[in-house]
Amino acid sequence: MAHIVIRCKHFEQTLDWHKTVLVAKQVFVNDFIAFVTYDDEHHRIALVNIGVEADDIGIGAGVDHVAFCLENVAALMNHYSRLTEAGIEPVWSITGIFNMVTNSPNTREFEGEASYTIG
Numbered sequence: 001m002a003h004i005v006i007r008c009k010h011f012e013q014t015l016d017w018h019k020t021v022l023v024a025k026q027v028f029v030n031d032f033i034a035f036v037t038y039d040d041e042h043h044r045i046a047l048v049n050i051g052v053e054a055d056d057i058g059i060g061a062g063v064d065h066v067a068f069c070l071e072n073v074a075a076l077m078n079h080y081s082r083l084t085e086a087g088i089e090p091v092w093s094i095t096g097i098f099n100m101v102t103n104s105p106n107t108r109e110f111e112g113e114a115s116y117t118i119g
Contacts (some may be wrong), residue, residue, distance in 0.1 A: 001040075002044075003041075003043055003044050003045065003046060004044070004045055004046070004066060005045075005046040005047075005048060006046070006047050006048065006104075007048045007050050007104070008047050008048065008049065008050065009051065009052050009054055009104070010052065010105045011034070011047065011049035011051075011052055013105040014047055014104060014105045015034050015036070015047055017105050017108070018036055018047065018051065018104070019036060020083070020086050020088065021063055021083060021088060022036070022038045022044075022045070022068070023038060023082075023106075024036040024038040024045065025037060025038075027042060027043055027045075032049050033046060033048050033049065034047045034081075035096050041067065056106070060116055062077065078098065093098065
């Protein structure tokens with residue numbers, strides 16, 4: 001993924017949430033837009049502040065969910081522990097797949113999954 005742009009009504013809360021969930025750093029922020037990244041790229045997520053008075057943007061504003069792959073099952077379990085300690089709880093997972101789905105402040109689903117090999 002190069003980047004994703006998300007319109008959000010709860011700008012500061014959404015920015016904090018993305019930084020926590022993705023262990024991301026804020027690269028730029030003003031009253032209208034924020035850029036965050038979790039690697040060496042200049043930005044992976046852009047958050048656009050549409051304001052809390054904006055008409056309902058709907059669940060995901062056309063985005064159902066975004067998934068990120070973690071290195072292995074241990075990394076996923078560490079991710080789970082870190083997020084639950086921060087008060088971010090999984091909302092569902094798929095049986096038979098090592099994954100965890102959480103909701104952002106704008107009710108967009110973010111999924112973390114891990115590859116694994118049996119045998």
